Amino acid sequence: MSKNRIWTAALVIIGDEILSGRTQDKNIAQIATWLNVQGIRLAEVRVVADDMNAIAEAVNLLRARNDYLFTTGGIGPTHDDITVDAIAAAIGVDVVVHPEARATLERYYESKGGINEGRLRMARVPEGGDLIPNRMSGAPGIKVENIFIMAGVPHITAGMLDALTGTLEGGAPLLSQQIGCWIAESEVAVLLRETEKAHEGCQIGSYPFFREGTVGANFVVRSTEQDRLEACIAALKTGLKELGHDVTDGGI
Amino acid sequence: MSKNRIWTAALVIIGDEILSGRTQDKNIAQIATWLNVQGIRLAEVRVVADDMNAIAEAVNLLRARNDYLFTTGGIGPTHDDITVDAIAAAIGVDVVVHPEARATLERYYESKGGINEGRLRMARVPEGGDLIPNRMSGAPGIKVENIFIMAGVPHITAGMLDALTGTLEGGAPLLSQQIGCWIAESEVAVLLRETEKAHEGCQIGSYPFFREGTVGANFVVRSTEQDRLEACIAALKTGLKELGHDVTDGGI
Numbered sequence: 001m002s003k004n005r006i007w008t009a010a011l012v013i014i015g016d017e018i019l020s021g022r023t024q025d026k027n028i029a030q031i032a033t034w035l036n037v038q039g040i041r042l043a044e045v046r047v048v049a050d051d052m053n054a055i056a057e058a059v060n061l062l063r064a065r066n067d068y069l070f071t072t073g074g075i076g077p078t079h080d081d082i083t084v085d086a087i088a089a090a091i092g093v094d095v096v097v098h099p100e101a102r103a104t105l106e107r108y109y110e111s112k113g114g115i116n117e118g119r120l121r122m123a124r125v126p127e128g129g130d131l132i133p134n135r136m137s138g139a140p141g142i143k144v145e146n147i148f149i150m151a152g153v154p155h156i157t158a159g160m161l162d163a164l165t166g167t168l169e170g171g172a173p174l175l176s177q178q179i180g181c182w183i184a185e186s187e188v189a190v191l192l193r194e195t196e197k198a199h200e201g202c203q204i205g206s207y208p209f210f211r212e213g214t215v216g217a218n219f220v221v222r223s224t225e226q227d228r229l230e231a232c233i234a235a236l237k238t239g240l241k242e243l244g245h246d247v248t249d250g251g252i
Numbered sequence: 253m254s255k256n257r258i259w260t261a262a263l264v265i266i267g268d269e270i271l272s273g274r275t276q277d278k279n280i281a282q283i284a285t286w287l288n289v290q291g292i293r294l295a296e297v298r299v300v301a302d303d304m305n306a307i308a309e310a311v312n313l314l315r316a317r318n319d320y321l322f323t324t325g326g327i328g329p330t331h332d333d334i335t336v337d338a339i340a341a342a343i344g345v346d347v348v349v350h351p352e353a354r355a356t357l358e359r360y361y362e363s364k365g366g367i368n369e370g371r372l373r374m375a376r377v378p379e380g381g382d383l384i385p386n387r388m389s390g391a392p393g394i395k396v397e398n399i400f401i402m403a404g405v406p407h408i409t410a411g412m413l414d415a416l417t418g419t420l421e422g423g424a425p426l427l428s429q430q431i432g433c434w435i436a437e438s439e440v441a442v443l444l445r446e447t448e449k450a451h452e453g454c455q456i457g458s459y460p461f462f463r464e465g466t467v468g469a470n471f472v473v474r475s476t477e478q479d480r481l482e483a484c485i486a487a488l489k490t491g492l493k494e495l496g497h498d499v500t501d502g503g504i
Contacts, residue, residue, distance in 0.1 A: 017457055019294045020426070021284030022472060025277065028299065032273030042271045044306070045299035047280065054296070077438035078458040079445035109438075118441025137462075153460065174272070186329035186361075189370025193331035205269055206330040208405065210389075220274060 007170045008043040009035055010062035014073040014083050015152055016050050026154040027072045034161045039170025050074060055086035063146055073152030077118035083149060088126035098125045101140050108138030133163045172224040177233050180252030181245045185217040191239045199232035201225055218251040259422045260295040261287055262314035266335050267325040267404055268302050278406040279324045286413045291422025307338035315398055325404030329370035335401060340378035350377045353392050360390030385415045424476040429485050432504030433497045437469040443491045451484035453477055470503040
């Protein structure tokens, strides 16, 4: 497969706790950053309620138009954990107890009161699913077709991502470089637009901030090719300096 | 309109900086929490790239199936700020310069080098749009049909939400109460499920954590009716105590 092909993933975050504002999501940034290193671009994200239809709708659409689909949340032991059932329904397979997951959970809970109905829920997978190791707690993640079913708790998800590192086919990683200026981005909007236009294969993002009583902006150039990235950053620095602005490498 | 009708909103977060993992989103939790107080439920969220088609697809679908649609991001002065153009295209109207926004921006930038092409971009609105005041910086938000176009920078969005407080029709606010236990949620999964089943109009969410070397869980009951909420919390507390667990009011 060509290095020029762009590999994409989508993410479905499952959880009333995110939609109610109770919990601040941390998985978007964590998974996006990890995907970049694998050479896969996070193309879209949806946050849906703990609802079978909402999950199935998002899963089926997004897995069809992306190489990979990740989900987070809803794989615990309680009644509101319906992700496995919803994904099995979405792809039209049964839910089965995975023998290896069951054995892992039985071992994990041996000294913690033993297995029970709720705990056994975490051994259920859509038929044909493989396990993603979870070294933080007993319950594994699941890979089924092009879907990766991950935990909602960020540090457990981190462990599962670690287990997947290097196992997904991707393209050239998206590289980025940042510079910063103590200026209002609105002063240099034309320069940004013209510089991006002159550098094919590069995108320039502009991220304003307000700190220490003064406005500033960081400019991020992204490209899959190091030489193009460097040429674009160099042109942008020259342009900013010609307009009389100091530039901080790496951003402010 | 009946107090029993459930009012919903969707949120579209526009920005490559979220999808690339560069920026940690804070607007989902902020807007969700604010909507709860207005009696409006955040039903779904999408994060889309700075791409006209992606924005238009999400906006048109979500505004049709929710009472309100909020967007964040992409309303600044630079070339990657295309939200106004994308939403105007999505709803089939022209982009026009709003005279009041232009006057506000001219005043705001009078002592900051004056108006220019980039700054004037922030006075552009989909035709028929009204302004949402922004007391933090010159550029206003925009209300057009049932769409609320907000800033991406969280503290600017906060000011815009403040300006909108009390102006949107909603239903009964979603109430919630939390209790906590130093137990694994998997020990009480059956109790949670049965208690929810026995209390119509209540949802129980279970949020496990791992702290001080021990597992615990907070249980959140949500309902639009205070008496139902209290009855469900009371039943859950009784059930947990009968199983021999200490309960902390308000959560751990």
